[in-house]
Amino acid sequence: MASKSFSSSSSSSGCSPASDRRISVLARHLVAENALSSSPIYASPTSSANSVFAHIARGPEDPILGVTVAYNKDPSPVKLNLGVGAYRTEEGKPLVLNVVRKAEHMLVNDRSRVKEYLPIVGLADFNKLSAKLIFGADSPVIRENRITTVQCLSGTGSLRVGGEFLAKHYHQRTIYIPLPTWGNHPKVFTLAGLSVKTYRYYDPATRGLNFQGLMEDLGSAPSGAIILLHACAHNPTGVDPTPQQWEQIRRLMRSKALMPFFDSAYQGFASGSLDEDAQPVRMFAADGGELLVAQSYAKNMGLYGERVGALSIVCKDADVAGRVESQLKLVIRPMYSNPPIHGASIVAAILKDGNLYNEWTIELKAMADRIISMRKQLFDALHARGTPGDWSHIIKQIGMFTFTGLNSEQVAFMTREYHIYMTSDGRISMAGLSSKTVPHLADAIHAAVTRMK
Ligand code: KET
Numbered sequence: 001m002a003s004k005s006f007s008s009s010s011s012s013s014g015c016s017p018a019s020d021r022r023i024s025v026l027a028r029h030l031v032a033e034n035a036l037s038s039s040p041i042y043a044s045p046t047s048s049a050n051s052v053f054a055h056i057a058r059g060p061e062d063p064i065l066g067v068t069v070a071y072n073k074d075p076s077p078v079k080l081n082l083g084v085g086a087y088r089t090e091e092g093k094p095l096v097l098n099v100v101r102k103a104e105h106m107l108v109n110d111r112s113r114v115k116e117y118l119p120i121v122g123l124a125d126f127n128k129l130s131a132k133l134i135f136g137a138d139s140p141v142i143r144e145n146r147i148t149t150v151q152c153l154s155g156t157g158s159l160r161v162g163g164e165f166l167a168k169h170y171h172q173r174t175i176y177i178p179l180p181t182w183g184n185h186p187k188v189f190t191l192a193g194l195s196v197k198t199y200r201y202y203d204p205a206t207r208g209l210n211f212q213g214l215m216e217d218l219g220s221a222p223s224g225a226i227i228l229l230h231a232c233a234h235n236p237t238g239v240d241p242t243p244q245q246w247e248q249i250r251r252l253m254r255s256k257a258l259m260p261f262f263d264s265a266y267q268g269f270a271s272g273s274l275d276e277d278a279q280p281v282r283m284f285a286a287d288g289g290e291l292l293v294a295q296s297y298a299k300n301m302g303l304y305g306e307r308v309g310a311l312s313i314v315c316k317d318a319d320v321a322g323r324v325e326s327q328l329k330l331v332i333r334p335m336y337s338n339p340p341i342h343g344a345s346i347v348a349a350i351l352k353d354g355n356l357y358n359e360w361t362i363e364l365k366a367m368a369d370r371i372i373s374m375r376k377q378l379f380d381a382l383h384a385r386g387t388p389g390d391w392s393h394i395i396k397q398i399g400m401f402t403f404t405g406l407n408s409e410q411v412a413f414m415t416r417e418y419h420i421y422m423t424s425d426g427r428i429s430m431a432g433l434s435s436k437t438v439p440h441l442a443d444a445i446h447a448a449v450t451r452m453k
Pocket residue numbers: 064065083084085086153154155156157182184230235263265296297298304309
């Protein structure tokens with residue numbers, strides 16, 4: 001309607017030369033009159049002295065990515081960034097995997113490759129191979145075709161798309177997240193339209209899993225509620241359930257029709273084995289029930305900035321899965337239209353080629369092993385200094401992070417006095433450490449513990 005009336009009244013082709021002239025005379029007249037008037041018309045509203053955004057308060061830095069912002073501003077030569085979970089080499093440098101370089105080389109040299117838009121759900125090969133990676137090549141959910149996998153913007157984007165889909169189409173709008181969890185989870189799911197509650201997970205006294213609290217809280221969650229589970233290498237605690245505990249969690253959740261939503265951001269980083277780290281997800285997929293999983297290739301392929309990940313929804317049958325996918329497209333299209341092509345092409349090239357895949361697993365294992373060796377070195381260094389306390393959790397915890405137990409004052413002290421940057425909850429990224437920097441960190445922890453009780 002609006003566009004119709006606009007075109008009929010403003011079409012210059014419908015005006016005679018005489019009426020065009022009349023309009024331009026009228027326009028000159030109006031401009032002259034305005035020039036004389038006491039209240040001038042501004043060229044545009046934003047050229048006024050006061051910004052229309054003047055009322056906006058400065059927002060806080062992100063609790064994790066803000067650590068890097070602070071680190072970058074520090075001129076100290078001994079500064080150390082143990083904030084964000086990003087892998088560094090022994091030399092403290094970011095790592096591009098050899099296998100990624102190889103795949104990129106192949107892609108660049110393939111002149112048949114173009115830069116057309118991908119479909120809304122992303123690269124088909126990438127989606128198939130991602131499902132195979134997390135569920136296993138012989139998985140019944142893949143064989144029976146009762147799964148939809150869509151390429152999303154890394155782990156975060158996959159969680160967000162899954163969250164919005166559930167908020168729109170699932171009968172329960174409450175998601176339970178572990179306490180503590182990755183700091184972005186509550187924000188992602190709240191903005192997706194879900195209501196966020198927590199379940200007990202970590203026991204600071206034992207620095208281990210509060211299994212009883214977890215089972216009680218899931219047991220009293222309303223039937224059908226969504227439960228966010230870290231597939232492996234829980235962030236920030238580094239504490240995972242044992243296989244036996246996972247089995248009990250699965251039974252309880254299925255008996256109450258609780259909907260599992262796995263966040264798999266560290267497949268391969270916990271044990272060094274892609275298959276072993278996928279076991280909890282596969283255990284739930286094997287029982288025939290429905291579930292969601294968000295995968296990220298940021299850490300395990302080092303593709304952080306390429307923003308490549310996948311959301312899979314396992315359904316009861318192929319027909320439901322097809323309809324679910326049609327609705328996922330309606331979530332994605334107005335959000336970012338379709339995902340980027342480069343990162344997904346790298347992943348697909350590696351996953352589909354036996355040799356590249358093997359090379360990847362070797363490089364991944366080397367990253368996981370280096371992190372494990374950092375745990376040992378830090379533990380030994382604290383032991384050698386006689387630092388008060390039991391530090392065995394540094395060795396016991398799994399994945400990229402150690403949840404040290406240091407409090408926010410001790411963290412602030414370490415940043416102030418030692419230029420060591422970490423999140424205020426006492427989490428350190430072990431992947432940011434090297435043999436050279438372990439002594440500096442151990443000195444800082446020793447000083448923080450003995451001086452700032
Ligand atoms: N889930 C978890 C548990 C997680 O730790 C991260 C990232 C993500 C999802 C998202 O990653 P993506 O890059 O979107 O695939 N965690 C690290 C980086 C960050 O906070 O963005 C971190 O905790 O340091």
